Amino acid sequence: MMNRIEDEDDHVPKDHPRYQSLKYRHKIIEGMKNLIVAEAGLIAHGRGECFDYILGEQSNDIARNAMKAAVALMLISEKPVISVNGNTAVLVPEELVELSNELSAPLEINLFYRKEGRVEAITSVLKKAGAKQILGTDESKMVEIQELSSNRRIVDPEGIKIADVVFVPLEDGDRTEALKKLGRKVIAVDLNPISRTAIWADITIVDNIIRVLPEMIKIAKKLKGMNKTELKKIVDEFNNQKNIKDTLDLIKHYIETQKEVAFNILNK
Numbered sequence: 374m375m376n377r378i379e380d381e382d383d384h385v386p387k388d389h390p391r392y393q394s395l396k397y398r399h400k401i402i403e404g405m406k407n408l409i410v411a412e413a414g415l416i417a418h419g420r421g422e423c424f425d426y427i428l429g430e431q432s433n434d435i436a437r438n439a440m441k442a443a444v445a446l447m448l449i450s451e452k453p454v455i456s457v458n459g460n461t462a463v464l465v466p467e468e469l470v471e472l473s474n475e476l477s478a479p480l481e482i483n484l485f486y487r488k489e490g491r492v493e494a495i496t497s498v499l500k501k502a503g504a505k506q507i508l509g510t511d512e513s514k515m516v517e518i519q520e521l522s523s524n525r526r527i528v529d530p531e532g533i534k535i536a537d538v539v540f541v542p543l544e545d546g547d548r549t550e551a552l553k554k555l556g557r558k559v560i561a562v563d564l565n566p567i568s569r570t571a572i573w574a575d576i577t578i579v580d581n582i583i584r585v586l587p588e589m590i591k592i593a594k595k596l597k598g599m600n601k602t603e604l605k606k607i608v609d610e611f612n613n614q615k616n617i618k619d620t621l622d623l624i625k626h627y628i629e630t631q632k633e634v635a636f637n638i639l640n641k
C-alpha cells in the first residue's frame with residue numbers, strides 16, 4: 374500500500390506554488406500519527422510557515438551569514454550538542470545525522486512534551502537515518518537542571534548538562550532563556566525573528582530548518598579546513614543584534630514589494 378505522504382503528494386502537482394509547503398505539512402501530520410511529533414508541534418509548524426511566508430520562503434544572505442557563524446562557533450567549542458525535538462526529527466532526520474557527524478556534535482533528544490513512546494519513536498527515526506550515538510534516550514541516566522522549566526529540564530549528563538554550546542532548532546523561549554542563564558551559548562533556528570528564543574540566542578538563524586541544515590552541512594565541509602584563529606574571527610565578527618535588525622528590515626522590504634505585486638493585480 375502506498376504510504377499516505379506519497380498518496381497525498383500525488384494530488385499536488387510538483388509545480389504547484391505550495392508544493393514544498395504541503396509536502397512538509399504532510400510529513401508533520403504523519404509524524405504526529407506516528408507519535409514523533411507532539412500535537413502542539415503542528416501549531417508550532419503553522420506559526421513557522423507564517424513567518425516563512427513573509428520571508429519569501431527562501432534563504433537569504435543574512436541567514437546564511439548567521440549559519441556560518443554558527444558552524445564556526447560549533448567547530449571551536451569544546452562540547453557542542455545538537456538538541457532534537459519531534460518536528461526536527463520528522464523534517465530533517467538525515468541532515469541532523471550528517472551535521473552531527475561533520476561537527477562532531479552529538480544529537481540529544483530533548484522534548485517539551487514527553488509522551489510515552491515518543492523518545493523511542495524519535496530514536497528509531499534517527500537510527501534509520503544513520504545515527505550511531507543518540508543522547509537523551511536512557512531515562513535512568515537523565516539528570517535535572519533546576520533552572521529549566523518544563524520537561525526539558527531533564528537532560529543527558531553527557532550532553533546538554535555539560536555542553537558549552539547548544540544548537541536548538543525550534544526552541545521555546547523559556548528554555549532558551551534558562552540555557553543562557555546557565556551559561557550555555559545558544560544557537561537557535563527560528564523563523565520568527567522576534568520570538569523570545571530569537572532575542573535570547575547568541576546566534577539566531579532566521580530561516581526554515583528544512584533549508585538550514587543542508588546549508589550548514591555545506592558550510593561545515595568548507596570551514597572544517599580552517600584553523601581556530603580564522604574560525605574565532607568569524608564568530609567575533611558576527612553581531613546578533615545587527616542580524617535581527619537586518620532580518621526585520623528584509624521582511625519589511627519583502628512585504629512592501631508584495632504589497633505592490635498584490636495591488637497591481639487588485640487594480641487590474
Ligand code: ATP
Pocket residue numbers: 417418419420421422424543544545546547562563564565568569570571580581582583
Ligand atoms: P518563544 O517561546 O520563543 O517566544 P513561541 O512561543 O512563539 O516562541 P514556540 O511554539 O515556543 O513559539 O516555538 C516554535 C518556534 O519555532 C516558532 O517561533 C516558529 O516560528 C518556529 N518554527 C516552526 N517551524 C519552524 C521551521 N520549520 N523552521 C524554523 N523555525 C520554525
Ligand code: MG
Pocket residue numbers: 544545546547
Ligand atoms: Mg514558546
